[in-house]
Amino acid sequence: MTKKDEILFDSRKFDLLFMKYLPNFTECLDKISIYSEKLFLYNKRHSLVSFNTVEEFFFKHVYDSLLPTLLCPTFFNAKEFLDIGSGAGIPGLILSICFPESLWVLLEPKYKRVVFLEGLILELGIKNVIVLQERLEDIREIPEKVTSRATFPLKKMISILKDRRNLTLALWLGKSFDSSVLNKLDYETFNYALPEKFGTRKFLLIKL
Numbered sequence: 001m002t003k004k005d006e007i008l009f010d011s012r013k014f015d016l017l018f019m020k021y022l023p024n025f026t027e028c029l030d031k032i033s034i035y036s037e038k039l040f041l042y043n044k045r046h047s048l049v050s051f052n053t054v055e056e057f058f059f060k061h062v063y064d065s066l067l068p069t070l071l072c073p074t075f076f077n078a079k080e081f082l083d084i085g086s087g088a089g090i091p092g093l094i095l096s097i098c099f100p101e102s103l104w105v106l107l108e109p110k111y112k113r114v115v116f117l118e119g120l121i122l123e124l125g126i127k128n129v130i131v132l133q134e135r136l137e138d139i140r141e142i143p144e145k146v147t148s149r150a151t152f153p154l155k156k157m158i159s160i161l162k163d164r165r166n167l168t169l170a171l172w173l174g175k176s177f178d179s180s181v182l183n184k185l186d187y188e189t190f191n192y193a194l195p196e197k198f199g200t201r202k203f204l205l206i207k208l
């Protein structure tokens with residue numbers, strides 16, 4: 001694959017899958033494509049997200065961010081979300097593009113990642129997103145819907161949030177996690193495969 005091919009990827013392949021469910025998905029794809037190209041170049045220096053080509057980014061990260069919205073549409077039908085540990089914007093930035101009617105607060109303590117996110121948000125003209133440079137432990141007000149991918153081990157996430165009321169947590173988890181912590185909780189697990197043999201993923205909804 002040449003350098004040019006690495007950047008250009010026909011993201012319209014994604015139209016077929018998501019356009020039935022997400023309004024204006026074709027417009028969303030234009031923004032996500034620009035995001036993927038910026039992240040591809042940024043990643044060469046900072047290695048924030050694991051992918052080698054833009055195509056791989058779509059299969060491993062864009063698809064992974066969006067598939068749970070088809071599995072649990074009710075959860076994603078809310079006015080405000082907090083995405084904990086957004087890093088370079090996964091899943092929070094992708095979701096903010098695809099769900100423009102909701103407010104997305106991206107929580108990320110690392111300054112360089114915050115600057116990267118804010119630059120992109122400005123360039124893409126995304127109006128429904130705020131980046132907060134804070135740690136979860138220091139946040140006083142948390143909206144009822146929370147998303148997070150690969151930020152903390154499950155046990156730590158629950159121990160930080162356990163005293164909050166009326167919270168639903170949507171977690172993208174690694175292959176293995178300590179499920180004993182879920183024993184007394186109201187939760188649902190979803191398993192799915194990524195396209196092109198990029199592996200399987202687990203998504204968990206927990207009501208606290």
Ligand SMILES: C[S@@+](CC[C@H](N)C(=O)[O-])C[C@H]1O[C@@H](n2cnc3c(N)ncnc32)[C@H](O)[C@@H]1O
Nearest residue numbers: 084085086087090091109110135136149150151
């Ligand atoms: C492994 S990265 C995952 C980033 C992104 N969610 C993804 O899936 O690509 C974890 C992120 O959580 C952030 N983080 C670490 N400790 C945190 C804390 N106490 N509160 C909020 N975010 C935190 C890190 O700075 C990092 O960007």
